[in-house]
Amino acid sequence: MSNVLFDSPGPRAISRNRLIGAISIVVVVGAVGYVLLRFYQTGQFDASKWEWLLYEQVQVELLRALGNTVGAFATGAVLALAFGAVFALGRLSDHAWLRVPCTGIVEFFRAIPLVILIFFLYYAAPGLGVNFGQYWSVVLGLTLYNGSVLAEVFRAGVHALPKGQTEAAYSIGMRKNQVMRFVVLPQSVRMMLPAIISQLVVLLKDSALGFLITYQELLYYARYLGGVPTLDRPIIPVSMVVAALYISMCLLLTWFANFLDRRNRRGKKTRVIAAPAEDRLAATGGAPTGE
Amino acid sequence: MDILVEYGDVLARGFLHTIELFLLAGVGSLVLGTVLATLRVSPVPALRAVGTGYVTLLRNTPLTLVFFFFVFAYPKLELLQFPFFTAAVIALTIYTSAFVCEVLRSGINTVPVGQAEAARSIGLGFAQSLTNVILPQAFRAVVPPMVSVLIALLKNTTVAAGFSVNEVGSVIPFLNEEGEPTTNAFIWIAVGFLILVIPLTLVQRSFEKRWSVAR
Numbered sequence: 105m106s107n108v109l110f111d112s113p114g115p116r117a118i119s120r121n122r123l124i125g126a127i128s129i130v131v132v133v134g135a136v137g138y139v140l141l142r143f144y145q146t147g148q149f150d151a152s153k154w155e156w157l158l159y160e161q162v163q164v165e166l167l168r169a170l171g172n173t174v175g176a177f178a179t180g181a182v183l184a185l186a187f188g189a190v191f192a193l194g195r196l197s198d199h200a201w202l203r204v205p206c207t208g209i210v211e212f213f214r215a216i217p218l219v220i221l222i223f224f225l226y227y228a229a230p231g232l233g234v235n236f237g238q239y240w241s242v243v244l245g246l247t248l249y250n251g252s253v254l255a256e257v258f259r260a261g262v263h264a265l266p267k268g269q270t271e272a273a274y275s276i277g278m279r280k281n282q283v284m285r286f287v288v289l290p291q292s293v294r295m296m297l298p299a300i301i302s303q304l305v306v307l308l309k310d311s312a313l314g315f316l317i318t319y320q321e322l323l324y325y326a327r328y329l330g331g332v333p334t335l336d337r338p339i340i341p342v343s344m345v346v347a348a349l350y351i352s353m354c355l356l357l358t359w360f361a362n363f364l365d366r367r368n369r370r371g372k373k374t375r376v377i378a379a380p381a382e383d384r385l386a387a388t389g390g391a392p393t394g395e
Numbered sequence: 396m397d398i399l400v401e402y403g404d405v406l407a408r409g410f411l412h413t414i415e416l417f418l419l420a421g422v423g424s425l426v427l428g429t430v431l432a433t434l435r436v437s438p439v440p441a442l443r444a445v446g447t448g449y450v451t452l453l454r455n456t457p458l459t460l461v462f463f464f465f466v467f468a469y470p471k472l473e474l475l476q477f478p479f480f481t482a483a484v485i486a487l488t489i490y491t492s493a494f495v496c497e498v499l500r501s502g503i504n505t506v507p508v509g510q511a512e513a514a515r516s517i518g519l520g521f522a523q524s525l526t527n528v529i530l531p532q533a534f535r536a537v538v539p540p541m542v543s544v545l546i547a548l549l550k551n552t553t554v555a556a557g558f559s560v561n562e563v564g565s566v567i568p569f570l571n572e573e574g575e576p577t578t579n580a581f582i583w584i585a586v587g588f589l590i591l592v593i594p595l596t597l598v599q600r601s602f603e604k605r606w607s608v609a610r
Contacts, residue, residue, distance in 0.1 A: 109503075109511050109529060110438040110521045117438070125441030132445055142472045215592060216585055217550035219557075223567040228577035305455070312457035316557035323463055330467065343468045347460055354455035 143340065153338040156329060157345075169325035170349060176239065176311045176321065180246035181304050187247055188254025195259055198280070206255075213252040218310055221245045226317045238319035242311065250307045257303060261296035262288055295368065301361035305354050312350070322346050402570065406580070409563035410587055416483055416552040416562055417591075421545055423488035428495025429530075435500055438521055446496070453493035458554050461486045466558045483555040483562075491548045498544055502537035503529055542599035546592055563587065 113121055143149060156162045194206030213221070222245035225236050236244060265288055273283040315323035326346040330339030434446035453461075465482040477485075506529050514524035556564030563584055570577045 109436055109524055111515055113438060121439045124439045128439065128441050128445060139472070142474060146471060146473055148471070215589060217553040217564065217588065219550075219553035219564045220567070220581065220584055220588075223556075223564065224577070224581045227567050227571040228581050231576045231578060309455075309457040312459035313554070313557075315459055315463070316554070323457075323459060326463070327467065340468045340471055343460075343464055347456065347464070350457055350460055351452065351455050354457075355451075358455055 148340045150336070152336040153341050156332075156335045156338055156342070162329065162335075165325060166329075166345075169320060169322045172239075172319070173311055173314075173321040174353075176242050176246065176314060176319070177304075177308045180243045180250065180307055180311065183243065183247040184251040184254055184303075184307060185300075187251025188258055191251065191255040192258035192262070195255060196262060210252040210255050213248045214256075216249075218245055218249045219313060219316065221249060222313055222317060238314065238317055241317060242314040242319050242321075245313070246307055246310055250303055250310070253306075254300065254303055257296055257299045258292075261292040261299075264295060265292050298361045298365035298368065301357060301364060305357045305361070308354055308357065309350070322349060402566075402575070402580070405566055405569065406563070406583060406587070409561060409566045410591075412480070412560065412562040413549075413552050413564075414591070416480075416487065416555060416560070417545075417549050419484045420487035420491060420552070421548055423484065424491035424495050424548065427488060427492035428499060431492060431496035432499035432503065433525065435496065436503055436525070450493045450496055453490055454497070456490075458486070458490050458551055459557070461490050462554055462558050479555075479559045483552075483558060483560045487548060487551060487555075491544065491551070494544050494547070495541070498537050498540045499533060501540075502533035505536045506532045538602040539599050542595055542602075546595055549591060549595070550588070 111117075147153065191206050191210050194202050195210065197203045197206070222241055225241035225244055226238065229236055229241075269287055269291070270283055273287040278286070311321065312323050314321045315327070318324060323346065326339075326342045329335065330342045331337055431446050431449060434442045435450070437443060437446075462483070465486045466479065469482070470476060510528055510532065511524060514528040519527065552562055553564030555562050556568065566580055566584065567577050570580050
């Protein structure tokens with residue numbers, strides 16, 4: 105925080121801050137405590153609601169659901185990176201016949217809400233003669249949306265490199281292809297890495313949308329498990345566990361992005377590339393690299 | 396075109412609900428986000444921790460999960476009950492405000508330190524310097540990214556389709572159940588979103604020009 109809005113506190117301010125701090129802790133602890141109390145009163149902490157964790161079959165199915173989430177994420181990530189790379193190159197092309205359609209496609213897929221896109225792939229595409237099924241509807245949706253955002257990130261990264269770099273490369277007789285491969289990309293990929301990882305966090309979070317079209321990922325399984333009568337309908341315990349899984353996966357990726365970001369900022373004169381705010385914060389979320 | 400004649404009212408109602416969700420959650424998250432940003436820059440360490448904790452948690456949670464909690468888990472607590480639509484507004488507000496907070500905070504960081512120092516040197520306290528000097532400038536700096544957050548919110552309203560709210564996203568599954576081809580509906584929904592997003596983008600541009608701060 106470079107921007108200090110207040111003086112270093114004196115004795116009176118310190119005691120006042122302590123008081124406000126104590127009150128706010130009481131308020132927060134009180135609110136959280138009240139929710140926990142309600143959890144307790146409605147029997148959410150009863151042993152019968154947590155028994156499901158002990159069943160081997162449930163554990164295996166939970167792992168399978170987690171595997172489905174991670175699978176959609178991993179495939180989506182690889183495809184989105186490829187999509188992004190191809191369309192970023194297309195948008196950077198010198199030929200208008202290549203550049204214009206690529207720009208159009210990227211802008212289109214960024215503008216459509218991802219939910220609508222996934223619904224289209226799942227519900228409407230069979231009417232057009234292609235049946236993607238749940239898995240590919242989710243994966244392709246993730247690919248098209250996040251790939252378009254990544255294409256923008258890649259493009260921004262290439263543009264952020266000082267112009268002299270490309271000029272110098274051309275002046276020693278390299279062709280565009282060589283300039284890209286030997287001079288521009290090695291430098292700009294380093295700068296783009298934090299933004300790319302952040303976008304992957306968005307992709308991971310968006311994979312939860314598979315729930316809406318009954319793709320059997322974590323949330324879908326949580327919904328099912330939470331309604332099983334013989335397990336005492338443990339919807340709240342199950343959502344707590346699933347939330348912990350999602351949040352820790354995303355935090356891990358966010359932390360990695362921030363780590364790369366800090367490493368980049370240290371010393372080297374690199375500019376940091378970020379996806380447009382909308383896309384970082386967007387669709388179903390995102391984690392901007394540390395601001 | 397047939398789809399517009401036959402199901403035009405479904406589409407129109409869907410878009411109406413989408414706009415309602417957007418406006419309510421938009422106002423809600425701007426307010427809550429500003430409060431959070433204030434917490435995050437306040438002199439009290441405990442308040443800063445609360446703000447940081449909230450933002451970190453919500454930014455790393457899928458919106459679908461937030462919806463999931465409010466629609467399926469929350470009613471089990473037997474607290475105040477509310478309809479799906481209200482649950483959707485709450486979920487969108489809680490989620491979006493974390494991002495509003497971050498945008499605003501980055502805006503506060505763009506205000507030169509000298510401004511804060513000048514404010515303090517004429518004797519303004521934290522609240523005064525924030526409301527009279529820093530926030531007015533920060534708000535101007537963040538209009539473009541803030542509009543982007545709002546556009547994202549507009550697109551995110553479609554997640555409510557999976558949770559029994561009849562906004563425009565739910566039109567496609569509805570038509571599918573009716574056995575209607577959904578391709579045309581998709582095109583109209585896409586056009587509808589463009590119509591909703593374009594004014595926002597225009598507002599963004601005009602504010603960017605008019606409000607670019609003379610520093």
